Amino acid sequence: MAVVIEVEDPGDPRLADYRDLRDVQLRRHLESAEGLFLAEGEKVVRRAVEAGHGPRSFLMAPRWLDGLADVLDRTDAPCYVVSEALAEEVTGFHVHRGALASLHRRPLPAVDDVLAGARSVLVLEDLVDHTNVGAVFRSGAALGFDAVLLSPRCADPLYRRAVKVGMGAVFTLPWTRLPDWREALPDLSRRGFTTVALTLAQDAVPVEDAVAGVDHLALVLGSEGHGLSGRWQEGADRRAVIPMQAGIDSLNVAAASAVACYVAARR
Structure with missing residues (x-):
């Protein structure tokens, strides 16, 4: 069972995982160095824990203790209880969903493992906006895609904003980064996938025609x-x-992914 600890000092070092969440560069460095990521909101926190990500700690206002009681019962990670005003002071924004969790990252799986048994895969090249990455994951999960592959320069799907926008889809949809960007599509073709690129190229055909029979x-x-x-x-x-x-x-790209995933799901 989690140990519930009331905290009144915004400078308390135990809250370091939650500090300055609007500073993207700082967060990238901290989360990479510490091997952590954050989940925000009761549903997303629950989905992260249920997917097997081990909690480092929780941060929440008192009113969220009951809603997440079953999650807290399954871990011995500390739960820091703070006022909503103090949470905003620490994080740098109004935590209107009331609950945050810091969780351990897991090593990225191999491409072979992610593609095992997959029939429909999303492949993302250099999407740098966390909101878009989260939205693409959400569309893929909702419309029956089995996995996501990302080029090395894509935004982090476990960044707090991406996780929140995707409603935790990153926890259920297998994904990894491509080790070889240059040969990624030929490699997928060799594995038996038909690669269909969304593009404005002159020879592009309507997406429903491109995915038909695939x-x-x-x-x-x-x-x-x-x-x-x-x-x-x-x-x-x-x-x-x-x-x-x-x-x-x-x-x-987020809207395009939803349309294309819907069409592909009906092929």
Whole structure:
């Protein structure tokens, strides 16, 4: 059972995991160095723990103790109870969902393990916005995709904002980073996947046509600014586009992923 500890000093060193959550650079360094990530909100905290991530500690306002009592009963990690005003002072923002948890990261699995048994895979190249990464995970999980592969420069799916936007989908959808960005798509083709790249290329066909009849699908999405690199566009087996009305050429990558995942799920 978690040890409940009331804290009144915002400078208490035991709260270090939760400090300055709006400072992205600082958080990246801290979370990488300490091997931790944060979950925010009762549902997300619960999903993280149920997925097997070991808690380092919890931080919450008193009103959330009852709602997470069963989670706290299953761990001996400390639970720091603070006022909502003190939580905001420590974290740098209003923690309106009331509960945070610091959890241990696990080593990333091998690509072979992530793809084992997978039929539909999302492949992300250089998505740098945590909100978009979280939204793509959420769409993939909701619409029946089996795994996610990320290029080395993609934003961290375990960053607090990504986890929150994705409603904890990162805990249930197998994922890892690609060790070899340059050969990623040919490697997927050799594994039996048909790689379909979302792009505005001239030879792109409507996405419903590109995924029709595909058994093992790897749906490839590019960065927020320039989309897919030339290498990944050319290396894909097929190029696909979401048809638009005149005057609009593309959707935000999060919205595009939802549309494409829906179409792919119905193939």
